Amino acid sequence: MSDTVTTPARRRNYLNADYGIKSWLLTQDHKRIAILYLVSITFFFVLGGVMAALIRVELATPLGDMVEPDTYNRLFTAHGVLMVFLFLIPSIPAVLGNFLIPLMIGAKDLAFPKLNLGSWYVYNLGAVLMVVALLRGGTDTGWTFYTPYSSTFADSEVILTALGAFVVGFSSIMTGLNFIVTIHRMRAPGLTWFRLPLFVWAHYGTSLIQILGTPVVAIAILLVAAERLLHIGIFDPALGGDPVLFQHLFWFYSHPAVYIMILPSMGVISELITAFSRKRIFGYKFVAFSSLAIAVLGFLVWGHHLFVSSQSIYAGLIFSVLSMLVAVPSAVKTFNWTATLYQGSISWQTPMIYALGFIGLFVIGGLTGTMLATLGIDMHVHDTYFVVAHFHYIMVGGAIMAYLGGLHFWWPKITGRMYSVFWSRISAGLIFFGFNLTFFPQFLLGYMGMPRRYHAYPEEFQILNVLSSAGATILGVGYLLPLIYFTWSMRYGERASDNPWGAYGLEWETSSPPPTFNFDEPPVVTTEAYDYLAMRDKRVA
Amino acid sequence: MRKNVPLFPEQASTLAGEVDALYLTFLGISVFFGLLVAGLVIFFAIRFRRRSPDEIGRPEKAGILLEIIWSVIPLAILLIMFAWGAKVYVEAFRPPGNAVEYFVTAKQWMWKFQHPQGNREINVLHVPLGQPIRLTMTSEDVIHSFFVPAFRVKADVLPGRYTTVWFEASKVGTFHLFCAEYCGAEHSVMGGDIVVMNPADYELWLAGRDSGPSVVASGEELFRVKACNTCHRPDSATLAPILHGIFGEEAEFQDGSTQIVDENYIRESILNPTAKLVKGYKPLMPTYKGQLTEEEVLQLIGYIKSLASDATESQGTVPASGSPALDSDEG
């Protein structure tokens, strides 16, 4: 139980329980499945990153002089599709959520271990379809697949890529279902709903969106395929369809999907802030319920992507005001995190640097989101680099910062090893700086009027584009470092104690790495979440 | 002239100032809240940094009052910004009554324009200063988006229906036109120029080239050539409804429903006449699908709009020349 006594080195744990390849590929252990996911999504993150690098090199000069326009279009499509469907959506839930939810609630595993393993195979099946599409030349529709371009005009691997997204969607549904049942049914004795770590609440909200939203995008994708293959008029007006219908169906899922990407990261941040302030979170219930509010309200704002798409003015007004409402729970979370720092005992460890960086970037992303929700502003900046900057602040500045912060926080638990403190701080700094240099200029570009998805652009936009490309280089180095020192640490890292940060939470009460069934004795919870006072008293006693 | 404004777009329409005021105000509010949060985070992180390894934080009781304050204040600010943004948006999408109508047909990857006087242009549109101009737009293939940053206007251009946007240029010069909706290989070069001219220069420009028949005249010609006039006669409503004066009025259909006659309705009536049958008529009208180009449909619509009930006023006339506010600053 104590966090100072080092664990016996050769203790049996989930990693050394078995070494065979089969023991990994057929495992039903949520922790091993999390590692499988980690490997898969890291691969696609790197691949998506390579695409991004090519895009930024092309955009360093105004002329489209490096690749053909058609190639450029395939690059940004591949970048978006890989990053959204194969990296960001599964990132925190399938890796950290998978690993931690059973540990945090004191369970042996998820409710349906086979479904969990199945979800990884389904994910890979979808990924293979997308990779085959890529090898056959890729897709040029953008990750948004807007019709009738995608359904009738595009001459590329639309169906394969869309089918890939369709299949990956099922893995997301499987994970969501598993989490919901697990959180309902498998909490340790004494772990009431309001004692749950906020990470678990956030994943509960995320899972709701996953199982309610994903089917809608799956239907939209099938309809596009039906139109392409069978020429049934659904979206193409030449066949009697309605092109804007697709945008409604797509965003009905994809706006909530942006919350699939950010809610889990909000859960991570709540854990990091409390752990490195050693203090109960300010306004626990407000933070918990704001996750649910976001999940529910997130379903009512899809039309803010269609303010200039011929949607009626009245629809525009309604979607605008609803989008303002959905921003409030995000603001509430931010203020509660800030207030948690007050009178905390704040330690500047690497995960905390990520968490504080997250707050700054998320605030910028959220505020620019509300600017976009303002009708009179959106009609100018819609489909410009302003939007590109906004969602990168949220998805890269927010979600990826939180994912990396979470990895740095739980890495000792996952692998039983520590990584280099020095290099991890350097990389956090590089990422923060490189990120801002990459994406801040894009806000200015967008307001100046540079449209997104442009392969070539007028000269006056060059300076800002060069800054952005320079930032991307730094960002790339920042991301490469953890890849190196994490890999290095698995062999050479110092052994981690059970609770190296002195953090509250059931996951820290078991050994690092945990045994296959997580706890030697089933835990019983007697204290409130993040009750550091009680934790100290217990240790003293 | 374009090159030396690297951080902010030119303001070249009556709307631009309003959009910028809204944006800059919101930016100010954002900077304030951004700095407030960042400042507090940094201050707390330093002021309350851990001083001994075993130290823990001092929890405070939940502050319901604080929670309410920091929910209600942002909400109030956001609602105000919503209302202000809504006002600007409604203005931008409701053309004033005196706006002159130009037609825009987009296709992969070019913009085709027609002036009411009949002039056609590709990828360049000349417009007079100080005259509200309304664009009725459609696409021949995929979705495009008409975007002129200097005017702060953007509207998607869709196949199979009309969308409109309007502007009143307030500065003489040449401004970027971009396609803002991704539309395929040459999306990034599907742009052009909007050339704003003093009204007198615009008149000269128009006079200096062969404009061809005006939109209304072309429509009238088509109305005859395509034999629309065999049924739609100005004097007899037996075979088909009289078209004079229908634009903007309510049409009543067989099933009892009604609709205001607008561009999209006329388009549908030409291309898919049986979709909505006007009360008292049989489904006699043949479809003209495939027999008219998008531009011809627009000309027919222009003609029908010009058929006022008293047959005196016609839409789409040349803007009055010699308007006030002659700006001497040439682009």
Ligand code: HEM
């Ligand atoms: C404060 C809350 C937020 C508000 C009010 C907001 C508002 C908006 C609006 C109005 C747009 C549409 C802009 C346009 O297309 O013209 C937009 C785009 C977008 N937002 Fe947000 N947003 C918020 C938070 C988020 C979050 C949390 C995420 C993701 C985790 C996100 C991701 C995106 C993405 C991906 C797009 C654009 C997608 C595309 O067009 O490809 N936003 N946001």
Ligand SMILES: [Cu+2]
């Ligand atoms: Cu959205």
Ligand SMILES: [Cu+2]
């Ligand atoms: Cu385009």
